[in-house]
Amino acid sequence: MGFTLGPRAISAGYRLASFDQIGSTNSEALARANAGERGPMWFVTTEQTAGRGRRHRPWIAPRGNLAASVLETIDVAPATAATLGFAAGVALATALRNVAGSVSVPFSLKWPNDVLAGHAKLTGILLEAEAVAGRGLAVVVGMGTNVVAAPEGTPTPATSLRALGFEVTAEQLFTALSDSWAECRGIWDEGRGFGEIRRRWLALAAGLGQPVSVHTGQTTVSGIFDTIDDTGCMIVRTSTGDSVPISAGDVHFGQAASARVG
Structure with missing residues (x-):
């Protein structure tokens, strides 16, 4: 089974580049942006060998996990563009609920950029941006999800969908994610709709009031x-x-x- 966009993503004009293996989907998206690609476009793989997280920490996706990056070109200030990370968190949580089926897992969002299952990290989010001449910012939102395996010995305990009892593939999760991202990106609306994204994010926030x-x-x-x-x-x-x-x-x-x- 290959990667496919969901119907909502297709209607919103998203395109897709998928890879059997790649160093980093974020790096590929930024390279395409520097070569003139303006998106909106997804870059996805089930095996990432040189991914990175916040503060240049490595994020390795062994075969079967999902590494996905979406390229958007937007004309907003960098501080506004940074709030897209919260839209990504909401989109991921929505996609996970949509593929969960009968499995009941308390997904939550850890500030600023993780999705948790219980108290364990399931997904990481990384935003990177570069100025585009005359077009504002090329923003890449990278999202890595532990589908079949999770790293060991990490500062925050990690888990995978397989360990949680999910019978789902990276390809199935991506299709759901592409649709939920299209929805949340539309709500975000160049930052004008961040109030609604913020409300949805807080409804899923880990540790709120603690x-x-x-x-x-x-x-x-x-x-x-x-x-x-x-x-x-x-x-x-x-x-x-x-x-x-x-x-x-x-x-x-x-x-x-x-x-x-x-």
Whole structure:
């Protein structure tokens, strides 16, 4: 079975490039953008050998997992483009629910860019962007999902759809994802619809209202995860009652956060 776009994605004008194996779907999408491709276009594989996550961490997709990147060319400020990551989280969670069938799994969204199944990481999201002459930004949203296998020894425990009891392939998940992305991308609407994306994201947010500790470089901010604001920053309410916006960092919830606070 090969990769295919869903009907909603086709109607929205998306195109597809699939690969038996590739180093990085994000790198391929950016290379195509630099060569003049403007999208919207998906780049997908079930085997990625040189993928990357946030902060240049490796993201290897062994055969059977899903590595998918979508290229969009948009005329918005970089800070607005960054909020597409929340649309990606909502789209992935929607796609996972749509292929779940009778399997009941509590999917949630961990700020800023992970999908969790229970307390384990299932999917990572990486946004990259480059300026395009006269056309704004070429934005690539990479989404890697552990379909048949999950890495071991990671800072956050990871799991796979197979380990959760899902009888689903990377190809089936991608078709669902292409449709849910087309829906969420339309809602996002160059950032004008981020309020609705934010509402949907918060409805699935992991750790909302719970103790959190966020490491931002050499600084640690601890408190309660209150919300995300209209730019996508995490708002942490500290013990002094201050509301601190966090734009990036490594997040720890629950006992890990409490231990760090102590």
